[in-house]
Amino acid sequence: MKKLLTTVFSLILAYSLFAQAPQRFNYQGVARTASGSALINQALGLRISILSGGVNGTVMYSETHTVTSNGNGIFNVQIGGGTLVSGSFSAINWGGNVHFIKTEMDASGGTSYSLLGTSQLLSVPYALSAASVSNVDWSSISNIPPGIADGDGDVLASLSCGPNQVAVFNGSTWVCGNMSGGGSLNWSNINNIPSYLLDGDDDVLGSLSCGANQIPVFNGSSWTCSSIPSSTSGQNITDSYGTGQVTLTAASTSYVVIPGLSQSITVPANAKVYVHTNGGLQTVGTGTAYGVADFAIHVDGAIMGAGSTQLVVSANTQGLGNMFDNWSFGKSYSLTPGTHTIDVRVRDGNGTADVNVSGTGNYIQGVMTVIIVKQ
Structure with missing residues (x-):
């Protein structure tokens, strides 16, 4: 009888976050036997846990999945969308501590899980904590600039100035004042002009017409349109x-x-x-x-x-x-x-x-x- 030992040859984490911060992220792995052969088209049992504080930290959330690997032994799951074991995915305070992901697998598709490993979650998953920004109370914000913290409102928005007038602070409040010098400024009187504006050419990017999924690329002598390069990250x-x-x-x-x-x-x-x-x-x-x-x-x-x-x-x-x-x-x-x-x-x-x-x-x-x- 062929005895099957299970290991993961390589793990790939890919996290997808959207504008409304959905409460889940993608996880991908490759299942192999102890000899390195891929577990092809095979039902797998997975238990995924999110730990807080370290590799042996508190289990904040745990769920199970039953998946089937593809022809290369690759499987995909969405963490946060499995069968709940304990905890609440939406209640995880991603910004409050370091977090780790613990992976366990049963290569026969059952629930006799074996530990595969525990690794730290890095930058992208913590963006889930940004979803709470829309609910921040004003009193909880620190380092508010004095001009805003005084609570007197935006006086500039209510200031009604005439043509060629500007808002001027007279030492105690904002008032309307006339521009000195006739309201014009000579280019030669401007200091610290960026070098790319000193060459005297026009703004070629403003007149460059690129197609869908193209970006401006400098080829060494001029700006041209080019397709977006494929990512080499991960x-x-x-x-x-x-x-x-x-x-x-x-x-x-x-x-x-x-x-x-x-x-x-x-x-x-x-x-x-x-x-x-x-x-x-x-x-x-x-x-x-x-x-x-x-x-x-x-x-x-x-x-x-x-x-x-x-x-x-x-x-x-x-x-x-x-x-x-x-x-x-x-x-x-x-x-x-x-x-x-x-x-x-x-x-x-x-x-x-x-x-x-x-x-x-x-x-x-x-x-x-x-x-x-x-x-």
Whole structure:
């Protein structure tokens, strides 16, 4: 019987807040087995709790969800919209303390939850506290400017001045006064003019006509209209799956790319890249023998540092017809901004038996996951 252990390989938090501050936010995660395989199209039981004060703080709110992962093991829930366990989501004082989110999951879809982790909620969710601003009492506002705190009303709004007159404070109150100098000001008499106004050209942005979803962009010499660039914030996760099998023999001394386990990625500035791979292998032999497979993550055709390789030895000590084993490892990289090619390769490790690596079957298919995290 295949024993299932549950872990989350990567968690992605995405919070959506609107003008009227709805009492919920989005949460997304990836469910995997202990060997790193995605839990595909599987019912999952989740228990989400909001803690106040620390990772072991007071439970302010708790709810449960039953969701089904998609073809990549990804699931989505709206926190604040689940089945209530305790507390009140709308009563959470987001601005009163630091808050943490605690995640528990039952990979069988039931309620036997296992702790996955607890992490601090950062900037965006606390914007929920802004919803209370519309109900602030005047007496609760601090540092009110003296001109407003005196309660005498806005005298300028009731001041009725004639043409070419301005409001002038005479030392005790505001009165209407005439502009000196005929009501005009020479450009040469203005101090501290911003440099971009000194060049004498017109306001090109005022005459620039852009289309829908376009913004003004300076191309180095002039302002032009351009489409809004896509966001590079947060995380981006992409899975690749094996599309074929590699058979290692004694002659397989050079690394070859495992079919399907290759990606071309674009890395933004100030980003980290994490690569993880796992899959199965089959040692072929009728007697006592062992197979050795040498795996390596390649970046732009090269192995980059320790942790990028794994040697798997599959020993057939009982003389069985076939032996199955698996590989699973990962590494983070600091790559220069731009396009890079990531792939997983394998070669024979000088065993006494041939080895079949990856394929398209459920128990042997290889997987490579690439996560780009904007710093």
